[in-house]
Amino acid sequence: MVGYKFMGKAHSHAYRDLPFYFDCDVEPVLQAVAGRDEEGVKEAAEKMGFATYETDWRRLIERDDIDLIDIVTPNNTHAEIAIAAAEAGKHILCEKPLALTLEDAQRMYNAVKKNNVVHMICHNYRFAPAIQFAKKLIQEGRLGKIYHMRATYLQDWIMDPQFPSVWRLKKEVTGSGALGDIAAHSIDMARFLVGEFEEVTGMMETFIKERPVADSSGGLSAKSASTVMEEVDVDDASAFLVRFENGAMGVFEATRFAGGNRNGNRFEINGSKGSIRWDMEQMNNLEVYFADDEDGLQGFRNITCTEEHHPFAGAYWPAGHIIGYEHTFINLMTELMKGVSEGTSPSPNFEDGIRNQEILAAIEKSVETRGWVNVKQMRLVENV
C-alpha cells in the first residue's frame, strides 16, 4: 500500500477483516506499506499490521513478493504510481478520482490494459448492501422506467475560514474540490444505478477565497497556526444537472459548506413503478415505495438490508445486526480478490474511472462555457 492516512486505515482494516467474513481463493497479505516519513510509516506499519515498510514507493514496485499495489495517496500521485505498478505487472486498487486529468486517467487505463493486470477504483459506497439491493430492484424492473435521480453529497468540514489550505484544497494536488472529492462518488452511484450520462451543465463556487497555509499535508480535522494566507483554487461547492442516455433527469449537489452535514451522501430515484431513497449516514436502510401497493398502505417502507438475501449482508451478522462504513471497503475488496483469482477487473475499474473523469471534465467545461456539454465530446479514445 502506498500511503497510510485516512484511506490507508480504511483499506488496511478491510484487507485484515476480509478473510474473517469471506472465503476467497486468494487472501490479502499485508506485506509492505510505503510513506516518505520514516517515523510515520514505521508506526503505521506496526499499527495496521504490515510486515515491512519502505520510504520510497518505487521499492514496492521493485519487490517480487508484492502482487498488488493499493494507492491511497493524494490524487496528483495516482498516475505515476499506477503506471509504474502496471508496467511491473502488479494488480492495482486506486483511490478516487482516478487522476487529476482525463489525459492522465487515459494513460493509466492504457497501462493496465497493455500489461494485463487487474484494476479497480475505490468507489466504496456502491458496496453497501442496501445499494447492491437497490441495483437488483432496478435491474429486475421493480422501479419501472427511471425518471429522476436527485443526489446530494453534503459535508461541512471546511466551513471555518481558518481551516487551513490542506491538499484537498489545492488544484495541483487534488484536481478539483467538492466536485472530484465527493460528487465523484454520486456520479459513480448514478452510473451504477441509473446509467450513462449524456450531457451536463453545472455551477461551482469557492466561498472562502484564501486560507492559512497548512502546517502539514493535513486531513479532515487539520489545524494551522500560520498567519500566512494562500489562495484556494478549487470549488467549495458544485451543482449540476444531468440528462441521462436513457432519458432520466438528474439533479446533483456536492458541497463542503452544508453546516451540520458531516457525510451526507444521499439520493432518491423515482421510476414509473416505484421510488427508492438512501442516506449514507443510515446506510443499512433502503427506503422503497412501490406504486402497486394496495390503497391505504401506500408510502415508503424502510428496509434494513441485513437479511441473507441482501447482497454481501449474509457474510456478517444475523438480520438486524447492522454493519458500517468499513464494511463497504471489505465488500469491495472481496470483489478485488475474486478479480485477482479469476484475472478479471470487477467494476468499478479504471474504465469506470475514465467515464467518471469524463463527466467531471464535462461539468468543469460547462461551468467555463456557461452551457450544456455532451459528455461523449470529452472522450479521448473511442471504445474504452
Ligand code: SOE
Ligand atoms: C473527504 O471529503 C472524504 O474523505 C472523501 O475524500 C471521501 O472520498 C469520502 O468518502 C468521504 O469524505
